Amino acid sequence: MKRLDSTPKADGFRMPGEFEPHKGTYIIWPERPDNWRYGAKPAQATFIKVAEAISKFEPVTVCVSDEQYANARQLLPDNIKVVEMSNNDSWVRDCGPTFVTNGKEIRGVDWEFNAWGGLVDGLYFPWDKDDRVAQKICELENANRYRTEGFILEGGSIHVDGEGTLVTTEECLLSEGRNSHLTKEEIEEHLKKYLNLEKIIWLKRGIYLDETNGHVDNIFSFVKPGEAILAWTEDKNDPQYEICKECLDILENETDARGRKIKVHKLLLPKPILIAKEESEGVDAVDGTLPRNEGDRLAASYANFYIVNGGVLVPLFNDPNDKKAIETLQNAFPDREIIGIYAREILLGGGNIHCITQQVPKGAD
Amino acid sequence: MKRLDSTPKADGFRMPGEFEPHKGTYIIWPERPDNWRYGAKPAQATFIKVAEAISKFEPVTVCVSDEQYANARQLLPDNIKVVEMSNNDSWVRDCGPTFVTNGKEIRGVDWEFNAWGGLVDGLYFPWDKDDRVAQKICELENANRYRTEGFILEGGSIHVDGEGTLVTTEECLLSEGRNSHLTKEEIEEHLKKYLNLEKIIWLKRGIYLDETNGHVDNIFSFVKPGEAILAWTEDKNDPQYEICKECLDILENETDARGRKIKVHKLLLPKPILIAKEESEGVDAVDGTLPRNEGDRLAASYANFYIVNGGVLVPLFNDPNDKKAIETLQNAFPDREIIGIYAREILLGGGNIHCITQQVPKGAD
Numbered sequence: 001m002k003r004l005d006s007t008p009k010a011d012g013f014r015m016p017g018e019f020e021p022h023k024g025t026y027i028i029w030p031e032r033p034d035n036w037r038y039g040a041k042p043a044q045a046t047f048i049k050v051a052e053a054i055s056k057f058e059p060v061t062v063c064v065s066d067e068q069y070a071n072a073r074q075l076l077p078d079n080i081k082v083v084e085m086s087n088n089d090s091w092v093r094d095c096g097p098t099f100v101t102n103g104k105e106i107r108g109v110d111w112e113f114n115a116w117g118g119l120v121d122g123l124y125f126p127w128d129k130d131d132r133v134a135q136k137i138c139e140l141e142n143a144n145r146y147r148t149e150g151f152i153l154e155g156g157s158i159h160v161d162g163e164g165t166l167v168t169t170e171e172c173l174l175s176e177g178r179n180s181h182l183t184k185e186e187i188e189e190h191l192k193k194y195l196n197l198e199k200i201i202w203l204k205r206g207i208y209l210d211e212t213n214g215h216v217d218n219i220f221s222f223v224k225p226g227e228a229i230l231a232w233t234e235d236k237n238d239p240q241y242e243i244c245k246e247c248l249d250i251l252e253n254e255t256d257a258r259g260r261k262i263k264v265h266k267l268l269l270p271k272p273i274l275i276a277k278e279e280s281e282g283v284d285a286v287d288g289t290l291p292r293n294e295g296d297r298l299a300a301s302y303a304n305f306y307i308v309n310g311g312v313l314v315p316l317f318n319d320p321n322d323k324k325a326i327e328t329l330q331n332a333f334p335d336r337e338i339i340g341i342y343a344r345e346i347l348l349g350g351g352n353i354h355c356i357t358q359q360v361p362k363g364a365d
Numbered sequence: 366m367k368r369l370d371s372t373p374k375a376d377g378f379r380m381p382g383e384f385e386p387h388k389g390t391y392i393i394w395p396e397r398p399d400n401w402r403y404g405a406k407p408a409q410a411t412f413i414k415v416a417e418a419i420s421k422f423e424p425v426t427v428c429v430s431d432e433q434y435a436n437a438r439q440l441l442p443d444n445i446k447v448v449e450m451s452n453n454d455s456w457v458r459d460c461g462p463t464f465v466t467n468g469k470e471i472r473g474v475d476w477e478f479n480a481w482g483g484l485v486d487g488l489y490f491p492w493d494k495d496d497r498v499a500q501k502i503c504e505l506e507n508a509n510r511y512r513t514e515g516f517i518l519e520g521g522s523i524h525v526d527g528e529g530t531l532v533t534t535e536e537c538l539l540s541e542g543r544n545s546h547l548t549k550e551e552i553e554e555h556l557k558k559y560l561n562l563e564k565i566i567w568l569k570r571g572i573y574l575d576e577t578n579g580h581v582d583n584i585f586s587f588v589k590p591g592e593a594i595l596a597w598t599e600d601k602n603d604p605q606y607e608i609c610k611e612c613l614d615i616l617e618n619e620t621d622a623r624g625r626k627i628k629v630h631k632l633l634l635p636k637p638i639l640i641a642k643e644e645s646e647g648v649d650a651v652d653g654t655l656p657r658n659e660g661d662r663l664a665a666s667y668a669n670f671y672i673v674n675g676g677v678l679v680p681l682f683n684d685p686n687d688k689k690a691i692e693t694l695q696n697a698f699p700d701r702e703i704i705g706i707y708a709r710e711i712l713l714g715g716g717n718i719h720c721i722t723q724q725v726p727k728g729a730d
């Protein structure tokens with residue numbers, strides 16, 4: 001397939017909202033023992049549950065290293081496609097392509113990737129295999145590709161409404177480890193050209209202590225144009241409260257690209273979740289990789305859900321708010337089936353269901 | 366995709382002849398420096414020519430290791446699909462799947478692979494990545510798969526007419542390094558079950574000094590049912606003469622599965638081709654890998670051609686018989702375009718165009 005030198009906006013391609021119809025979903029198989037406890041076996045079991053749940057709604061492709069290929073193929077259900085793909089870790093939301101469409105054809109945006117902050121505050125080194133993932137998925141999808149050399153972005157740091165609006169966080173997109181050579185205005189320009197946008201809404205910060213520098217996909221998501229979900233807490237003693245309140249204030253005082261006010265559903269967070277001793281002990285210690293220490297607070301959030309054709313997959317944490325989260329989402333998505341998946345193992349690795357999935361939009365309307 | 370415990374014959378699937386319509390062709394990118402001279406760069410240039418030539422007739426997918434991915438993607442034309450696939454070398458004819466069809470669906474036969482003789486006289490060690498290639502190509506093609514645990518075979522050691530007849534060589538299929546735990550009759554049974562055959566025609570030997578233990582695809586090929594090509598020499602002082610004569614005698618005294626005599630076109634071989642000093646010097650010396658010594662005679666043969674939709678690709682050697690080979694093939698395939706490709710670089714690695722290609726048949730009639 002081709003590498004294109006133009007931009008999606010110039011070519012009439014836009015990024016659809018996640019709630020628009022999908023052709024399918026990609027997942028990368030987890031394996032690195034310095035991030036996933038006990039040789040990633042518990043995480044693999046949870047990834048299988050996620051893949052299986054999605055495959056009831058749309059086709060799923062799981063990308064896996066050669067070393068883990070036979071194991072993944074044997075453990076995953078037959079209706080899931082397994083393809084070889086080298087990787088540094090399993091966050092296809094962030095290293096995978098962002099697909100754009102003109103209603104007839106899909107193309108991929110292949111953002112430069114530097115493991116959430118490169119040599120400044122990245123989470124591991126090196127990240128070269130991750131940075132080839134987007135290109136390889138584009139090839140598998142027969143999709144030509146825009147590569148943003150010199151512009152670093154992860155798919156989890158943006159959400160769009162498919163009608164010209166993007167929501168992101170300053171904490172992430174203005175972080176020192178990504179595009180500190182660009183001004184905020186220049187970053188806006190890049191986003192607008194590569195995703196075909198008219199308006200960027202800047203939240204300040206994401207979930208408290210989120211190691212991605214506050215990815216928006218852990219705190220906010222669109223339900224449809226003009227309607228969104230915001231992670232929320234009523235606990236004013238939690239540092240998370242001020243962050244959520246700040247987001248809400250911004251959203252309530254903004255309009256989207258079409259001039260609409262955005263209706264916001266508050267999605268209550270679980271209580272703080274800390275890494276247990278046994279969980280910490282199962283992770284290999286490796287210099288240069290973010291450690292998983294006992295007692296560290298995890299960035300747990302139900303907002304890290306993933307919308308599929310006819311369904312919504314939401315992470316659960318064995319928390320009293322699990323039930324409430326499903327109710328809130330069912331209320332926001334009345335026409336979709338809400339599937340809860342106990343996902344502490346994904347959280348322990350630093351993200352959740354939205355972070356480990358990447359949709360391929362339907363090419364034709 | 367699924368691993369099936371039945372057999373193609375039981376399920377009503379047969380291997381089509383190579384001359385039947387293709388969905389596309391797979392190739393594996395060459396790279397190992399202990400087989401391909403000068404870091405495989407000259408071989409890569411020739412593989413590109415082959416891929417490009419095939420892509421004028423049908424879709425081509427090139428499989429490549431992660432290490433060579435960026436290089437291959439950049440060097441290959443845009444219309445060729447490039448997918449990651451770990452491998453031990455680039456002989457997809459031999460380690461790839463043999464596809465079978467029932468006229469509606471395709472499935473793969475995933476033969477056990479041991480690098481042309483395993484620990485007895487195999488050409489390198491290990492071969493584990495090669496042995497996963499067939500499975501991975503099946504996944505990419507959404508094809509369920511029959512795995513022949515305990516039965517070793519390479520695709521280059523067989524040719525079929527698609528109507529119940531298979532031609533092979535005793536030199537290869539009865540070799541000590543493959544299925545010496547099975548009798549000739551048991552080997553016939555496996556072939557019949559997995560390829561849906563009624564008749565096996567056993568040639569004695571393949572091309573003189575062929576390191577594959579005389580793969581049939583270097584000496585013989587079907588044009589269509591009842592008609593075939595046989596490599597030939599008139600030089601009675603060449604040890605090759607006796608081999609060719611023996612093949613001809615067998616073919617002339619045999620009938621195929623439908624009771625037809627087989628019309629044989631003789632395809633004159635090039636003059637003996639030896640490895641040059643400079644060619645030998647470009648290859649890394651590695652214990653356990655077959656060396657490439659100056660003066661060694663190569664198994665050069667025009668019979669290692671590959672039939673594509675509407676064309677035939679034939680290796681050329683800058684030999685006086687090049688022109689004659691094209692004439693013979695044009696005469697045998699009057700409705701196909703004959704494309705000659707100078708292919709000494711592939712020959713230096715131990716095979717030729719047929720060995721580096723694997724067709725995917727059209728699933729539906």
